[in-house]
Amino acid sequence: MRMSIKILLYGNLASIAGISSTNIDANTVSQLLDALAIRYGEVFREKLYDSNGKPRRFINIYVNGKDYRFLKKSDTEIFPNDEVSLIPAVSGG
Amino acid sequence: MQTFSKDEIKRYSRHLILPEVGISGQRKLKDASVLCIGIGGLGSPLSMYLAAAGVGRIGLVDFDLVDYSNLQRQILYSTVDVGKLKLEVAAERLRALNPEVEIVQYNETFNSRNALKISSDYDIIADGTDNFPTRYLANDVSVLLGIPNVYTSIFRFEGQATVFHSKEGPCYRCLYPEPPPPGMVPNCAEGGVLGILPGIMGTIQASEVIKLILGVGKPLIGRLLLLNALDMSVREIHTYKDPECPICGERPTIHELTDYEKFCGVNVGSYNNELESDWIIQPEELASEIIKNPKLSLIDVRNPPEWEICNLPNVHLIPEQELPSRLNELDKNDDIVVYCKSGVRSSRAVMMLKVAGFKRVRNLNGGIQAWSEKVDQSIPKY
Numbered sequence: 446m447r448m449s450i451k452i453l454l455y456g457n458l459a460s461i462a463g464i465s466s467t468n469i470d471a472n473t474v475s476q477l478l479d480a481l482a483i484r485y486g487e488v489f490r491e492k493l494y495d496s497n498g499k500p501r502r503f504i505n506i507y508v509n510g511k512d513y514r515f516l517k518k519s520d521t522e523i524f525p526n527d528e529v530s531l532i533p534a535v536s537g538g
Numbered sequence: 539m540q541t542f543s544k545d546e547i548k549r550y551s552r553h554l555i556l557p558e559v560g561i562s563g564q565r566k567l568k569d570a571s572v573l574c575i576g577i578g579g580l581g582s583p584l585s586m587y588l589a590a591a592g593v594g595r596i597g598l599v600d601f602d603l604v605d606y607s608n609l610q611r612q613i614l615y616s617t618v619d620v621g622k623l624k625l626e627v628a629a630e631r632l633r634a635l636n637p638e639v640e641i642v643q644y645n646e647t648f649n650s651r652n653a654l655k656i657s658s659d660y661d662i663i664a665d666g667t668d669n670f671p672t673r674y675l676a677n678d679v680s681v682l683l684g685i686p687n688v689y690t691s692i693f694r695f696e697g698q699a700t701v702f703h704s705k706e707g708p709c710y711r712c713l714y715p716e717p718p719p720p721g722m723v724p725n726c727a728e729g730g731v732l733g734i735l736p737g738i739m740g741t742i743q744a745s746e747v748i749k750l751i752l753g754v755g756k757p758l759i760g761r762l763l764l765l766n767a768l769d770m771s772v773r774e775i776h777t778y779k780d781p782e783c784p785i786c787g788e789r790p791t792i793h794e795l796t797d798y799e800k801f802c803g804v805n806v807g808s809y810n811n812e813l814e815s816d817w818i819i820q821p822e823e824l825a826s827e828i829i830k831n832p833k834l835s836l837i838d839v840r841n842p843p844e845w846e847i848c849n850l851p852n853v854h855l856i857p858e859q860e861l862p863s864r865l866n867e868l869d870k871n872d873d874i875v876v877y878c879k880s881g882v883r884s885s886r887a888v889m890m891l892k893v894a895g896f897k898r899v900r901n902l903n904g905g906i907q908a909w910s911e912k913v914d915q916s917i918p919k920y
Binding site: 453455456457459460461465486487488492501502503505507510511512514515530532533534535536537538 | 576578579580581665666667668669670673690691692693694696698713714715716717718722723724725726729731736762764766768769773774775776777778780858859860862863
């Protein structure tokens with residue numbers, strides 16, 4: 446299987462996945478999120494999606510450093526060697 | 539215009555010989571005022587470096603007392619300070635560090651009623667708080683007053699730093715339009731934090747404040763700096779002003795401060811709200827039930843390092859995040875009591891078990907901390 450997109454996980458997402466960097470194969474952001482939820486299980490899925498199945502708004506998703514909200518959101522296309530970062534808000538001080 | 543005494547010339551000499559600072563830069567620092575919101579892990583190095591650098595007026599907002607659990611990272615405080623008001627200890631420490639600067643104390647919570655009034659006396663605010671409602675409040679204050687908000691926040695081994703200045707770039711709401719649901723992102727007390735991390739991040743925060751005052755270099759406006767102390771990597775993400783931002787966008791709908799606890803869904807003691815009273819058990823009740831009912835099943839949903847600090851006897855350890863995949867270890871007809879440190883994670887676990895069809899599950903109200911206070915004081919609090 447081609448594992449081409451580099452994923453960087455931050456905050457609690459990295460804690461739950463037990464890893465801060467991985468690779469996954471996907472064509473769009475929404476495929477990528479689904480693949481991550483399948484790989485890292487129910488608790489990860491619950492952190493990623495709200496009860497309506499939408500990506501939670503406090504987790505920012507960057508495709509090659511660009512916020513996916515200002516691209517095509519979940520439909521944003523991704524290509525081999527792209528880098529996708531999932532960065533939740535944190536509040537500790 | 540500020541002038542400098544001979545002592546001040548000596549004190550700031552390493553600044554004065556820097557071309558980027560010099561006498562004129564040091565004068566800007568002396569003329570400047572900065573409000574430090576929160577003087578904990580981030581606020582300690584932040585306020586110490588601002589005082590050392592000669593920032594003329596430094597405001598401190600905090601209402602907390604020094605606790606033993608602060609000393610691992612909040613370097614303003616010493617062991618002898620435990621139990622004292624942070625504000626008093628910090629002001630004394632900063633005045634001792636640099637008697638030339640004015641320290642202003644605000645012994646109150648930073649809230650919608652006082653935030654604009656306090657902040658309007660300052661050129662820059664620096665957000666070193668530890669919760670989402672106050673972070674949204676600090677943001678809105680910064681946008682409404684048109685002053686920069688130098689921001690850092692931390693989680694375990696990771697830090698985020700940026701400068702929110704809506705006149706020139708995005709604000710906090712552009713970056714994070716909605717807060718996480720309560721309990722979704724652990725704070726330092728729940729998730730732990732590497733003690734050095736706020737030292738690194740608070741120092742970055744102080745650097746950004748000093749740069750803004752001096753007008754030198756490239757501030758972190760529109761850039762989010764991400765630091766991971768575990769692999770010691772630093773990354774930078776470009777952040778964008780959101781045209782639809784409700785406070786700094788093209789058609790703002792927020793024109794004054796609001797109720798931030800409500801916005802963040804936070805209500806003190808509300809974590810049990812979704813649970814009916816017969817799904818909750820008080821520590822004293824549990825103590826007597828343990829004796830009467832040998833079949834009572836106790837589940838600890840904390841993480842293994844917390845378990846090593848303290849635990850109750852004859853307990854099944856299933857960390858919250860493993861619970862969905864380990865339901866087969868439990869019997870749906872058992873009488874189950876779930877606990878964690880303070881009752882928040884276990885209330886979510888009880889909800890999960892309830893939804894999964896478990897008949898009798900109860901949340902230990904206040905967690906093992908309350909058990910320590912009310913039943914067995916030999917259990918350490920952490």
